[in-house]
Amino acid sequence: MRKYSGNLVLELTDENSGTTETLTETNMVTNAVNDILGINPLALFYKVAGEYDEMVIWNEELLPICPNMIGGILLFPSALTEDANNLYPSSSNLPVAYASNDVNATANVQRGSMNLTESMALEDGYKFVWEFTPSQGNGTIAAVGLTSKHGGANAYGSSAAVDTGLLLLRQNSLSLDVSWLNVLFRTVEVDFENGLLYSIAYSSSTVSISRYRIPVFDIGLNEKLDDTTLTLEDTTVLQCSTFSFYGSYTPYGIFLDGGDGYWYGFSNQSNSSGDSTMLWIKIKKDDLTFTEGSWTLSNAHLKAVGSFREDSSYPNTQRNAVVRNGYLYVLGYDDDGVYKINVSNSTDVTFISFGFTSEAKSICTSGSCEARLLMLKDLIIGYDFMIDVNDNMIQTYGGTRTSNLATPLFCYKEYVMGWGGSYGNEYRYNYLLTPYLATICNLSQAVVKNADKTMKITYTLTEVVEST
Incomplete structure (x- = not known):
């Protein structure tokens, strides 16, 4: 060294x-x-x-x-x-x-x-x-x-160029059965140090939390180095009485890692006027106990937090929300700002105005997997804006920032990973976060x-x- x-x-x-x-x-x-x-x-x-x-070419890059x-x-x-x-x-x-x-x-x-x-x-x-x-x-x-x-x-x-500081190191093509794609695209957390992947799904008033072994830094005697090497270790099914995903053909909802020892699920439908109703579930990671409920957000006009629709060939996903430091951030319906909602006190709602009308396009182009709001470390990133940890709105040059993502961006040291794709072309993406x-x-x-x-x-x- x-x-x-x-x-x-x-x-x-x-x-x-x-x-x-x-x-x-x-x-x-x-x-x-x-x-x-x-x-x-x-x-x-x-x-x-x-x-x-x-794969990245090391020389010159x-x-x-x-x-x-x-x-x-x-x-x-x-x-x-x-x-x-x-x-x-x-x-x-x-x-x-x-x-x-x-x-x-x-x-x-x-x-x-x-x-x-x-x-x-x-x-x-x-x-x-x-x-x-x-x-x-x-x-x-x-x-x-x-x-x-x-x-x-x-x-x-x-304000002059498109960049999130992500350098693509590798793009793995996924030739997987759609059931495995659903598992990967529902990933809510990757524990790199312990080689664990957590995937959360909603179906018929139940939330299923599945823990898989994934070979991050070590490989077993019978494992390969590709995305088929997921070993299911445990599945816990939570029976919900209040929480559900709105919608039928397209289920509207999203699961997010709060970074505070809990996973969160949220579901709503877009509303251009009146109040917004949000269903939620809060799951404690260490014992999988949970609480659930419903919020009525007065005069809040929100986009749907996200959606996940299974298809016979490929999943369809959308992400319009993130959780940071105990708050849910959701894109406003009129593309003029972001709502910040305290996950422990739904009366604590703030509207953070862009100060301009965002184009509000997907950060990762249009396709069967789209994301309009992502988080890198503690920085929230949209198509043509960033929101720092103090909620300062920073306008940027509008443009796509990543490939088509279905998952959040998972960070380990300088490395960033996610799964996604579009219309039958699915991948695992590995990036280097370059402003280190x-x-x-x-x-x-x-x-x-x-x-x-x-x-x-x-x-x-x-x-x-x-x-x-």
């Missing part, structure tokens, strides 16, 4: 006076690169299945490490926790500026450019030089981190970059030779 050392020089030059403010700092290195090179969840880097599987796997920079308005496992700061501290390993030819004013003449490989490392014009990268800067070239392009998204922190460098004092100043950052990363 190689070790690295970094040194940063940040120069702010006032265009009016010509004076330059210079800060020199050293950094700490995170586990980001060693994670990417050292772990292989679900054997995603092994070619084990059909000829139509797609990720290697050499500099300037690819490490080839961008992120600048933050608040200090970062100095921890080797701090790969993704909270969305309360989204980057105020960033840059990749190229010249910024876009209208994105948060993004600077690499100086391609001064940046170069060194005998024992790499010298990065980034420059920001007076109009670029303005704001308070308290911390800096190296990231991937993809993470430095648009971070999690911008490869280094952390807190400034000894925060600086303010404004439209009167240019900024130049020289970041030298070198290999540390340890004596034996």
Whole structure:
């Protein structure tokens, strides 16, 4: 395992006076690169299945490490926790500026450019030089981190280009019976460390919770490395008296991991006026006890939280809701905002306005599997907006962000996974979440970059030779 050392020089030059403010700092290195090179969840880097599987080409995309796997920079308005496992700061501290390993030819004013003449490989490392014009990268800067070239392009998204920072590492074609597709597409949680997958289904006033073994980091004597290798360990059926899925031909409902020791189920039908009725179930993970009920949400105009319809050939799914920190977020019927509903107190309802009329399209194109609301870490992402953990609405360039997803995005370290597809073409998708922190460098004092100043950052990363 190689070790690295970094040194940063940040120069702010006032265009009016010509004076330059210079800060020199050293950094700490995170586990980001060693994670990417050292772990292989679900054997995603092994070619084990059909000829139509797609896999990332490492050279040029990720290697050499500099300037690819490490080839961008992120600048933050608040200090970062100095921890080797701090790969993704909270969305309360989204980057105020960033840059990749190229010249910024876009209208994105948060993004600077690499100086391609001064940046170069060194005998024992790499010298990065980034420059920001007076109009670029303005704001308070308290911390800096190296990231991937993809993470430095648009971070999690911008007003100038489509990007969620997801790099497709592998796309596995699923040649499975539809009953197995239903199991995978109903996945509500993947426990990577323990190799467990939880799939939840509703049918005829019952909720069925199935636990499967999935070979994430180890493989049994009789297992293969594909999505047929799911071993059912347990199924628990809950008999409901109140909770159900609305609808008949298309059952309207969704199951979500609350991240708080509970799974939640919700069901409603879209309503353009009046009050909204929401059926709900709350399931405790450790003993599968549950509570259920019905809410009447006064003057709330909601899209259906989601739907799941079984088909003879493929499942049909839609996702319009997520749960974050004890609140259900649901898209508004009129595409003008999101409703935030306290899962423990349904009178606590807030409407978060977009401030614009969203196109409200699927994040993953149109098809038999669609998602209009997803969550990455603690950041909620839609077609043309993001909502940070403090419920700040951030308008972004509209566009599709992923392939057709039926499930939530399941995250493990830098890796993101989900299942989905469209009209008989089904896949498992594995992504790299690229705006990771490869280094952390807190400034000894925060600086303010404004439209009167240019900024130049020289970041030298070198290999540390340890004596034996």
